[in-house]
């Protein structure tokens with residue numbers, strides 16, 4: 147049994163059907179990739195899987211347990227975390243504080259930011275260790291607003307990791323990054339992969355094919371192809387949605 151499964155997900159907004167029928171299974175310990183053209187429904191699919199939207203039909207299971215329609219924070223509490231395509235940071239807070247706020251022990255105290263950030267040295271140490279993991283050592287005290295774009299993307303992953311997820315969803319982590327920052331991010335995700343099950347939406351095929359164990363291609367709200375990177379390399383749909391270029 148896969149760690150996380152979606153069966154027959156259907157989602158519409160008004161008259162527009164965005165997810166026709168999505169079946170996906172993510173194995174524990176693997177990095178699963180999702181690709182597909184703009185507007186295919188990839189982010190919507192993440193939104194349904196992580197509780198932001200309820201599907202009109204279909205089920206989502208975690209470890210065989212039905213979590214369909216649970217509120218996002220309840221899904222996070224079960225060990226599923228995500229980083230967003232559109233960044234989701236507290237700009238006026240330091241990198242360290244952004245991570246501290248996301249720690250489970252701090253969140254359990256209620257969302258009072260000033261209270262959370264005052265003098266909890268254990269939480270600060272844990273947050274600093276997470277920043278080191280995502281390559282932001284030395285940047286702890288810098289306000290999120292002042293970080294470079296690549297650093298902000300790394301910080302977003304740090305914030306997601308702070309919730310200690312068993313499963314991490316990342317939506318287009320390389321969006322807007324240059325070659326050097328993309329290379330650093332590939333290293334980071336390669337390391338995270340050893341400890342965390344990851345599901346990643348990505349347009350950059352070289353990046354995705356270098357990291358993923360399996361890839362699902364979504365088009366017209368359905369999974370139209372699925373397989374290992376080797377199996378998919380010559381798939382015509384994959385070649386058509388190839389934005390990053392394959393080596």
Ligand SMILES: Nc1ncnc2c1ncn2[C@@H]1O[C@H](COP(=O)(O)OP(=O)(O)OP(=O)(O)O)[C@@H](O)[C@H]1O
Pocket residue numbers: 159164182183184185186187188189190191231
């Ligand atoms: N909350 C919403 N209300 C109405 N329509 C929505 C909503 N969210 C998404 N859509 C529509 O669903 C379709 C799929 O969007 P989605 O963001 O899931 O695509 P995507 O595959 O992530 O594309 P991209 O690669 O550009 O990020 C789009 O037509 C979008 O306008």
Ligand SMILES: [Mg+2]
Pocket residue numbers: 188189190231317
């Ligand atoms: Mg998207």
